[in-house]
Amino acid sequence: MKRLFFFFLISNAIFSQTNNALVKQRVSYTSIDGYTISNPLSLVYDQNGWLWILGENKLSSEFVFGEKEIILQRFDGNNFFTHKIPFTFKNKITKGALFRNSKGGLYLKFWFNNFSKAQLFFIDTKTLEIKRVLAYDKLLKNRHTDNPYHLNNKTRILVTHEEKLFSAELDGLQIKMLDSITYDKPNKSLFIKDINTFGNHVIVKLLSNEFFLLNKHGKFLKMLTKNDFIDVNGNAFLPTMIYSNFTIEGAHYFYFDAKYNLIKYNSKTGKFEEQINSKRNNRKTYTSPVAQEENKIAFLNKANKDFEVTIFDIVGKTYQLKEQIRAENIPVISYRKLSRDLAVAYENKLDIYFFSASKIQTFLKGRSVRAINQLTENKFIIATDNEGFYEVDVKKKEEKEIHFLYNNKAHFIEYSRDIILQDSMLITNDLSNVYVIDKNYTILSKEDTKHPSVEFMKVGDTVFTAGQYGKIFKHSLKGKTTTEVKNTKDVFVKEFTTDRKKVFATTSKGLLKYEKGESHFYEFDNVKTENLLSIKHTNAYGVLVATKFGNIYQFDEKRNTLNLFYKDSLKTSIVGMVEDNDKLWLNTYSGIVCYNPKEKQVKRYTKKDGVYELEGNRFSTFKDNKGNIFIGSYKGVSFFNPKELEESKLKLDPIFSSISSYNLEDEKWTTVTAPSKLKETKELVLPASNQRFNAQVSVLGIVNPNDVKFRYRLVENSTDSNWIRLYNRNEIIFSHLAAGEYTLQVEALTLTNQKIGNTLELRVISKLIFYKTWWFALSLLLLFLAIITYIAYQFKQQQKLYASNKIALNEARIKEAMMLEIHHRIKNNLQVVSGLLSIQAFNSDNDELKAKLQDSQSRIESIAGIHNILYNSDDQEAVFVEEYFTRIVNYNKTLFPINVRYRTNIVSVKLQMDKAIPLALILNELINNSHKHAFKKQDTPEISIGLTEEQKHYVFTYSDNGIFIESTNSNVSMGMKIVKMMIAQLKGNFTIEKANSFSLTIQIPKE
Known part of the structure; x- marks a missing residue:
């Protein structure tokens, strides 16, 4: 009877998970x-793990609806890279989509004019x-729509x-037509509604409710x-x-209309047959799936x-809800492995979601767990506060409530603080008693401690208990005696804690050390007694x-002192400690x-890691x-293997996402982002003029970027240097x-500092600035010696030439004096002639003679001006035309009373005297001619x-806006003769133009 009762009590099992x-x-x-897309149109992962997003650029026309630029962004898990579409379109883009090419690369498709036109691009x-x-x-004239699908590593379109x-097949920039099938009646709706692949077949449904079946080669088998x-x-x-389909053990199943149950494809008959006693179990599945893979x-x-x-597991021909993810607007999605991201x-x-099976299991969810001990290899006994004891099988993941028997009656034990195994017996306690229990959970003895106890510990044959109202007691298990x-x-x-010889405890009077019957209490200046909480004796510390x-x-x-050992960054209560080799596992709030004390490394596990x-x-x-290790809480107990929890199973390698440096050939800062070029980049050469570079790193793969950290160092001449943690x-x-020559080394690490993949390396050569090179120093030395030699040589030559130079200087002074005298005489003679002509003109009553004399005087003044400019310049063989023309114009302004506006456009050029003098005489004659004959009206x-x-030429132009009157006057004829003579x-x-005004153009050869 006892055995039956016991069997009934212990067989009550609860399955927690x-x-x-x-x-x-x-x-x-x-x-x-860096994610600058405001309206995503499509996103897809490429074969290398980069996420590509197509959408509207938030930064273009930010406050204008529907007129934003369409861009592509690439994402490596850490950094966004923006790519502009390298094409311009006449029509507005209505929609865009990305899809994978099975053999590598991506396809980009744009629709225009409300879907009436489309273009395809290969990335x-x-x-x-x-x-x-x-x-x-060029695929097909008058086609309507097309949709892609993938089957057996092929990318095809219908x-x-x-x-x-x-039916056609895409391969890079090529398209191969595979097959076609004729409709059985005129088709008015040419939109493809669904394409579903299963096994080596494809089922297609048009919007017009026509079904087609294709084989793995893209050939049409029939119209269904x-x-x-x-x-x-x-x-x-x-x-x-067609809502969805899945495969179980090689059999293919479908959900069609809501009124039909699960339908199986009969590969022998080629028919789709409804299954008996099968139902769709979630109304959320009454739609086409947005993502699917094996069992998801x-x-x-x-x-x-x-x-x-909503993500479902496909289990036993049914969909079992696994995850629900909310979005505030209609989302576009992509994944690498639906079970993981x-x-x-x-x-x-x-939003990027990462899914992983937690390495931390939770048992007794919702129960306040206290004491734990091991029964067998996989079975454990766990005490809760007020919900009794449980037997937990961590391998089978089973929980069984334990019912104790005392005097053939059920006995409930609560508020136990420890469970001790000794000689196939259990020793535990509640607030008032110490129990000895056999392996069948029968209470053999129940000893009243006579004092409510909330702490319990066994040392050898002695059990120590302590109550909430004070006093510590020792209970001898053999002698069955109690001593205060x-x-x-x-x-x-x-x-309590013990090193098996001494007993230590955190108490209301400080830290207790009990040894050989003596109690010693210690309080500390650096820690308040009231703040003491948990205590643990460890082998290492x-x-x-x-x-x-x-x-x-x-x-x-x-010294009886407390020395700071660890400081929690969250300043949260620490209620338990477990020693694991050199590490400590802490139970906190x-x-x-x-915590690894040797390396000062801390890793906190929270709900995101599976802590319930x-x-x-x-x-x-x-x-x-x-x-x-078991770590208990108010709502269950966490169970995990420390090695498995810390172990990194990431078989990934860090990569360079971009490398930027100054390109000396292009003379600009360049950034390399193409994966093929980055893979080829093993060496980076920095010019002496710009010795800087930057690189972005990442780990491509299904891994939360927040769970990966990077460190780097720059190694010179194989000399190790310290690693630097990478932020920013x-x-x-x-x-x-x-x-110098360096090697940049980059490593990816888990949060527990386990290395991920191989070390990433890049050789960096920073060129030496030219004035620090050996050849430059040698050149300076040779130049210095050459200068000294030259100075010595020049000194000797100077001594030799001193005498001859002195003679030459005297001769030059004589020549200069002679030239000065000649200049003065010429200038005086020209002034005398000009003065005589002026007097003659002043005294003459003959207007014609006066005009001729004034013309002659003007010509002489022009020659004198040229001579004066020539002598006063450093170069006496040529003159600046602009300066010289200005003097001639200013002279004529004083000569004639008419207020004439002069417009000049003269290049800054020097002319030799053999060209400057004739050109000056021409200008003078033309100005005289304009004043006398063109501006009267x-x-x-x-x-x-x-x-x-x-x-090959100088081009001289002269024009006025006067009213030119053809004249046979001798004065005009003489002026023009002089002009033509000077041109010759x-x-x-x-060339001369005489329409309403006068215009002269002269081409003067340079040679």
Whole structure:
């Protein structure tokens, strides 16, 4: 009877979980992080793990709706790279889409004019080149729509036409037509509704409710009719929808219309047959899936004002809800492996979700766990506060409630603080008793401690108990006696620990050390007694004491002091400690913490890592004989293997996402982002003029970027240097790099400092500045010697030439005096002649003679001006034309009373005297001619003078706006004769225009 009763009690099993908890982590990106797309149109992962996003550029026409630029962005998990579409379009883009090419690369498709036209482009994801697929434009005339699909590592498209449905295969820039099938009746709706692949087949549904079946080669097998679909009663039917399909053990199943149950494809008959007693179990699956892979499927549904992506496990021909992800607007999604990640983009937000089976299992969810001990290899006994004891099988993941028997009656034990195994018996306690229990959970003895106890510990044959009202007692298990420990009358014990010889405890009077019947209490200046909490004796670090505010102190037994050992960054209470080799696992109010004292490394595990409840419980830590650790909390107990938890299974390598440096050949700062070029870049040469570069690094793969950190160092001449932790969005920046040859090394690490993949290396050569090179120093030395030699030689030559130079100087002074005398005489003679002509003209009553004398005087003044400019310049063989012409103009302004506006356009050029003098006489004659004959009836007279330079000629132009009257007057004739004579002397050509005004153009050869 006892055995039957016992069997009944212990057989009451509760199954807490069948699998490890699924941990979901989300990382969000907006424009602050470089994600500048405001309206995503499509996103897809390429074969290398880069996420490509197509959408509207938030930064273009930011406040104008519908007129934004369409761009592409690439994302490596850390950094965004923007690529502009290298084409211009006449029509407005209506829609865009990205899809993978099975053999590598991506396809980019644009629709225009409300979907009436489309263009296809191929993106080489290695070189980042985007090329138009011209074969797509020539594929088929009058085609309507086309949709892609993938099967057996092939990328194919189905193309609708008024008469036929076509099948084609894409391969880079080429398209190969595979097959076609004629509709059985005129088709008015040429849109493709669904394409579903299963096994080596493809089923296609048009919007017009026509179904087609293709084989793995892209050949049409037939057009499906209602005879190909059989319901559970054997009747033929034609469905109107294809919702989803999946494969179980080689058999292919479909969900068509909502009124039909699960339908199986019969490969022998080629028919789709409804299954008996099968139902769709979630209304969210009444739509086409947005993502699917083996044993996983996802749907998009409206959820109130938001949208929801629901992910299901395909288990036993049913969909079991696994995850739900909310989006504020209609999202576009992509994934690499649906069971491990999902990218969701909407508006200016990109959310990337990571799914992983937690390495931390939770048992006894919702129960406040206290004491733990090991029964067998996989079975453990766990005590809760007020819900009894449980037997937990960590391998089978089973939980069984234990019912104790005492005097053949059920006995409930609560508030146990420890479970001790000794000689196939259990020793435990409650607030008032100490129990000895056999392996069948029968209570053999129950000893009343006579004092309520909240702490319990066994040392050898002695059990120590302490109550909340003070006093510590010793209970002898063999002698069954109870003794009060001296000097503990008003002592409240928080927790016991022992090194098997001494007993230590955190108490209301400080730290207790009990040895050989003597009690010693210690209080400390650096820690308040009231803050002492947990205590643990460790083999590696001795007695450790934790506090309410996250500090751990090491107790120095010789000096009786507490030395700071660990300081929690969150200042959270530490309620338990477990020693694991040289590491400590801490039970805190903010999750589970792993602390490595030697390397000063801290890793905190929280709900994102699978910890069910963050607030830990006192007296609830345990390590089994395999090294597995239990950490208890108010809502269950966490179970894990420290090695597995810390172990990194990431088989990934760090990569360079971009490398930027100064390109000396192009003379500009260049950035390399193409994966193929980055892979080829093994060496980076920095010019001496710009010794800086920067590089961005990442790890491509299904890994949360927040779980990966980077470090780098620059090694010179194989000399090790310290590693530097990389921050700033994983960007390495070096500026003013000293000349030399270096090796840049980059490593990716987990948060527990385990290395991920291989070390990334880049050889960096920083060129030496030329004035620091050996050849420059040698050149300076040779130049210095050459200068000394030259100076010595010049000194000797100077001595030799001194005498001859002195003679030459005297001769030059004589010549200069003679030239000065000649100049004065010429100047005086010209002034005398000019004066005589002026007097003669003044005294003459003959107007014609006076005019001729004035003309002669003007010509002499021009010659005198040239001579004066020539002598006063450094170069006496040539003159600046602009300066000389200005003097002639100013002279004529004083000569004539008419206020003439002069416009000059004269190049800055010198002319030899043999050209300057004739040209000056020509200008003088032309100005005289204009003043005397052109401006009599002009209110605003203007003269334009120009001299331009061509390859072989100088071009002199002269014009006025006067009213030219043809005259046979001798004065005019004489002036023009002089002009023509001077032109002939210049060997030039000239043209004269006399419409309403006068214009002269002269071409003067340079030679």
